Amino acid sequence: MSEHTPRQVESIRQRTRRVVTSELLDRAQDLFAEYGYEAVTIDQIAASAGMSKRTFFRYFASKDALVLGKYDRQGQQFAAAIAARPPDEPVWVSLRRMFDGVVEYISDPELAKRVAEMDRVISASETLRAGQLERLQRGQNLVVEQIEKRSNGVITGLSATALVAAAFAALAAAHAHAQAHGVPFDTALDTAMFAVSHAGDSVRTVSEPEGE
Structure with a gap:
């Protein structure tokens, strides 16, 4: 052997x-x-x-554990997506491209039903909300590790953590905005991430529906 x-x-x-x-x-x-x-x-x-x-x-161990398992898998997928990006690509571009799978998933009407149901279930349970937050943080930590690795020590510690946290905050804001206003999710995400990367500059905005 x-x-x-x-x-x-x-x-x-x-x-x-x-x-x-x-x-x-x-x-x-x-x-x-x-x-x-x-x-x-x-x-x-x-x-x-x-x-x-x-x-x-x-x-x-339970249905609840299965629901939360989605976020464990998602964190691993995000980390793998970052690891697969070209090493010379700007880190913010890589972080945006990391979300391509999420954009594709949510843009599919049938798959979007999954997202809506899971969101409903989690929002109704304090235990699931806490578990979701914990697993989202784990996923972000995995991405931070990949950012530090691919930057060869240039982007580490707080800098890497802040960049990743900002990207995920933009993702959450874009998702909420797209749902509330019927804006394409990819458009909302591009705008949100542009706003973060150009904070303090003149920021373009997603067009709001008439009457908003």
Whole structure:
């Protein structure tokens, strides 16, 4: 047996776990969007993914844990997106491009239903809101690590943390604005991130609907 076999087996198990976890998240979000979070049971989620309830509990301890698992996955995806950007690309451009997957997802009407249902569920639960904030922070920390790594020590510590926090704040503001005013999400996000990067300058704004 090769001395590298245990490490390889562990890696395969980790990848398998990520695949199954993602499958459960996607199936659950489809069910939540169609029937509502409260009406969907763990048995239904497990069955939709072709597994038993017992197997489901190997991946998530509860429906709430599954809901929050979305944000763990998202943080990992953001970090991977930053790691994949060209090393000589301006960091703010990389942070904007990091959100391309979110823009594409939310711009799909069917997938947007998932987002709306998950937002509703989380906003109604103090426990889920706290868990969401914790996981969002974890995700930002992963992105900060990638920013520090790709900058070769030029952007570190507070500077990296502030840049990433500003990008995520722009994302949240753009999402809220797009929902409230019917503005395309990508337009709102570009405007919000432009505003942050040009704070103090003459800032362009997203056109408001007439009568606002």
